[in-house]
Amino acid sequence: MSELWSEGYFTDVGYTYGYYREISPVFQRFCLLVRGYETNVTADAQHCELGFGQGVSVNIHAAANPGAYIATDFNPSHSAHANKLAVAAGSGAQLYDDSFEQLLERSDLPQFDSISLHGIWTWVSLENHKYIAEFARRYLKPGGIFYVSYNCFPGWSPAYPLRQLFALHDRYVASQSGVNQRVESALMFTKKLLAANPLYAKAVGNLDGRLDGMMKQDRNYLAHEYFNREWNCMYFSDVVDALAPAKLDYVATAVPLDNVNAVNISADGADFLNQIDHSILREQTRDYFVNQQFRKDLYLRGAVSLNPVEQRKKLLLTSFVLLQHVDKVSLSITGVLGKISLQEAIYKPLMAVLSDDNYSPKSLKNIMLSLPKIEYRMLLQALVVLVGMGAAAPCQSDAAARQVQKHCDSLNSYICDCSEFCGDIQALASPVIGAGVAVGRFQQLFLRSRKAGKKLPQEWAEYVWQVLVSQNQRLIKEGKTLETEEENLKELIKQAETFSSEQLPLLKALRVA
Ligand SMILES: C[S@@+](CC[C@H](N)C(=O)[O-])C[C@H]1O[C@@H](n2cnc3c(N)ncnc32)[C@H](O)[C@@H]1O
Known part of the structure; x- marks a missing residue:
C-alpha cells in the first residue's frame, strides 16, 4: 500500500537508527557563533525536524533541550517507533506521520526557532524542495535557524552515473525481489559493468574503489541512499537559490573542521578564495578545492553578524566538555589535504584542563585563566578542532541541563x-x-x-x-x-x-x- 503515500521514496525496509549531532540546538549555536552569528534560541524555543527517520536524533534532542519539538516523517513505521521513544522520554515531542505537503496544510503549527532536515534534500522530489522552502517561509521566525544536509557537486560528479545504473537496474530487473537481493544484484551488475572496462570508468578512475566502499555498507542504508525514485544531487549555489524564497541566508558550516583551512585548503587555494568577494561564489568555489560531495549547511532567516568583541564575549562564556577519555583523544586529524599532527604544546594542556575535576564542563574563560600562556585564538581553534573530531562538545547552561535531566x-x-x-x-x-x-x-x-x-x-x-x-x-x-x-x-x-x-x-x- 505504501505506493499510495511514498512518492517513490524507498519504504520496503525501515531506515537505520543513527544519531546526528548537527540537529542539536547547542551544537548549531556553537557552529554559528564560531562564524560570528548570534542565535536567539531561548528556553521556550520551538524546534522542528523534517523527515526524522527512526526518530533517534529528534527524541534525544527533544529530551535534552528545553523548548518544544514538532517533527514529521511520512513513514508510519518510523513515526510509530519515534513516538514510542517520545512517550518513554515524556518530552512531549509531537511526532507526526505527515508528508511535507501535508505538514504545510496543517493549521495548528507555531512559528519555529529552528527547522532542520538531515539526509532528506537529495532524496526527495523538486516539488518537495518547494514544500520545504515554503514551510520555512511560512513557519520559520525571523532570526530562526535552518539546517540542511545534502549530496552535492562537484564531489559526486564522477559517481553520479553509478547511482543512475543502480536505479535503472532496480527498475527494470530486480524490483520484485527482496531488499537485500535488489541491492545486491544492482551492485553486482555495476561491478560487472566496471570489470568490462567501459570508457566512462577509464575517464573517471577509481570507480572500483568507490563501489567496493559501497559494498561494505549496510544494505538498508544503501537502499535508502541509492534506490529512491528521486535522487537530486545539487550544487551548493542551487540549494541557496531554492531556499531564497524563504528569505534564508547561508551563514555557516555544521562541520567544525571545515573552519580549519590548514587541513583542507592549500595556500594557493586559500589565496584564490580570499580574492573572491561574493560569499556565495566563494563558498561554491571552495567546494571545487575540496571536491565536496556532502554538505551540512546552516542558514539564518535574516543573518545578523556579531561584532568581534561580542562574539568573543559569547564564546568565552561557552562551556566545553570532553567526550573521549583524555588518553584516547587522537593527536592528529585528517582533512582533505591528508593527516596533520596537532600541536602537543596546546592540545595536551587543554585536554588536561578539560579532564580536571572529573571532566566537569569548563567555560573558555576559565580555560584561559588556567592556561594564561596560550592565546585566545589558539585555544578557540583547538576547541573547534576537538569538537570537529567529536572529542569534545559545547555545553548548554547548567540551568537548562537541570531542566531537562x-x-x-x-x-x-x-x-x-x-x-x-x-x-x-x-x-x-x-x-x-x-x-x-x-x-x-x-x-x-x-x-x-x-x-x-x-x-x-x-x-x-x-x-x-x-x-x-x-x-x-x-x-x-x-x-x-x-x-x-x-x-x-x-x-x-x-x-x-x-x-x-x-x-x-x-x-x-x-x-x-
Ligand atoms: C534518508 S532518511 C533520513 C532520516 C533521518 N533524518 C536521518 O538522517 O536518520 C529520509 C527520511 O525522510 C522521510 N521522507 C521522505 N520523503 C518524505 C516526505 N515527502 N514527507 C515526509 N517524510 C519523508 C523518509 O521516510 C525517511 O525516513
Missing part, C-alpha cells in the same frame, strides 16, 4: 532497557550538551546493571553474559565467535573494566550515568 534519564533508561533485545540505538541523551553521546549495546547493559545496584565491572559483565545466554548469543572478537562461557566472560570483564575506567567518568560528567 528528568527527560534524559527516562529516555536513556528506555534505550538501555531495549538493549537487552537489540543494539539498534547506539546513543544516549546528555542534558549537559543538549545532544547525544555514543554508547554501545554492551555499555548500555553495563549502565543498566549498575542502575540495578551492581557495583563491580565483574558483576556488570556477568549480567551481560546472562542476557546473551538467554538469547543464545555470543561475542565476536576479531571476526571469530567466542564459544565458551570462559572466553565470553573474560572479554566482557575486559570491556566492563575499560568502561569503568574510561567511559564512566565521562558519562558521569555528561550526566548520562
Whole structure:
C-alpha cells in the first residue's frame, strides 16, 4: 500500500537508527557563533525536524533541550517507533506521520526557532524542495535557524552515473525481489559493468574503489541512499537559490573542521578564495578545492553578524566538555589535504584542563585563566578542532541541563532497557550538551546493571553474559565467535573494566550515568 503515500521514496525496509549531532540546538549555536552569528534560541524555543527517520536524533534532542519539538516523517513505521521513544522520554515531542505537503496544510503549527532536515534534500522530489522552502517561509521566525544536509557537486560528479545504473537496474530487473537481493544484484551488475572496462570508468578512475566502499555498507542504508525514485544531487549555489524564497541566508558550516583551512585548503587555494568577494561564489568555489560531495549547511532567516568583541564575549562564556577519555583523544586529524599532527604544546594542556575535576564542563574563560600562556585564538581553534573530531562538545547552561535531566534519564533508561533485545540505538541523551553521546549495546547493559545496584565491572559483565545466554548469543572478537562461557566472560570483564575506567567518568560528567 505504501505506493499510495511514498512518492517513490524507498519504504520496503525501515531506515537505520543513527544519531546526528548537527540537529542539536547547542551544537548549531556553537557552529554559528564560531562564524560570528548570534542565535536567539531561548528556553521556550520551538524546534522542528523534517523527515526524522527512526526518530533517534529528534527524541534525544527533544529530551535534552528545553523548548518544544514538532517533527514529521511520512513513514508510519518510523513515526510509530519515534513516538514510542517520545512517550518513554515524556518530552512531549509531537511526532507526526505527515508528508511535507501535508505538514504545510496543517493549521495548528507555531512559528519555529529552528527547522532542520538531515539526509532528506537529495532524496526527495523538486516539488518537495518547494514544500520545504515554503514551510520555512511560512513557519520559520525571523532570526530562526535552518539546517540542511545534502549530496552535492562537484564531489559526486564522477559517481553520479553509478547511482543512475543502480536505479535503472532496480527498475527494470530486480524490483520484485527482496531488499537485500535488489541491492545486491544492482551492485553486482555495476561491478560487472566496471570489470568490462567501459570508457566512462577509464575517464573517471577509481570507480572500483568507490563501489567496493559501497559494498561494505549496510544494505538498508544503501537502499535508502541509492534506490529512491528521486535522487537530486545539487550544487551548493542551487540549494541557496531554492531556499531564497524563504528569505534564508547561508551563514555557516555544521562541520567544525571545515573552519580549519590548514587541513583542507592549500595556500594557493586559500589565496584564490580570499580574492573572491561574493560569499556565495566563494563558498561554491571552495567546494571545487575540496571536491565536496556532502554538505551540512546552516542558514539564518535574516543573518545578523556579531561584532568581534561580542562574539568573543559569547564564546568565552561557552562551556566545553570532553567526550573521549583524555588518553584516547587522537593527536592528529585528517582533512582533505591528508593527516596533520596537532600541536602537543596546546592540545595536551587543554585536554588536561578539560579532564580536571572529573571532566566537569569548563567555560573558555576559565580555560584561559588556567592556561594564561596560550592565546585566545589558539585555544578557540583547538576547541573547534576537538569538537570537529567529536572529542569534545559545547555545553548548554547548567540551568537548562537541570531542566531537562528528568527527560534524559527516562529516555536513556528506555534505550538501555531495549538493549537487552537489540543494539539498534547506539546513543544516549546528555542534558549537559543538549545532544547525544555514543554508547554501545554492551555499555548500555553495563549502565543498566549498575542502575540495578551492581557495583563491580565483574558483576556488570556477568549480567551481560546472562542476557546473551538467554538469547543464545555470543561475542565476536576479531571476526571469530567466542564459544565458551570462559572466553565470553573474560572479554566482557575486559570491556566492563575499560568502561569503568574510561567511559564512566565521562558519562558521569555528561550526566548520562
Ligand atoms: C534518508 S532518511 C533520513 C532520516 C533521518 N533524518 C536521518 O538522517 O536518520 C529520509 C527520511 O525522510 C522521510 N521522507 C521522505 N520523503 C518524505 C516526505 N515527502 N514527507 C515526509 N517524510 C519523508 C523518509 O521516510 C525517511 O525516513
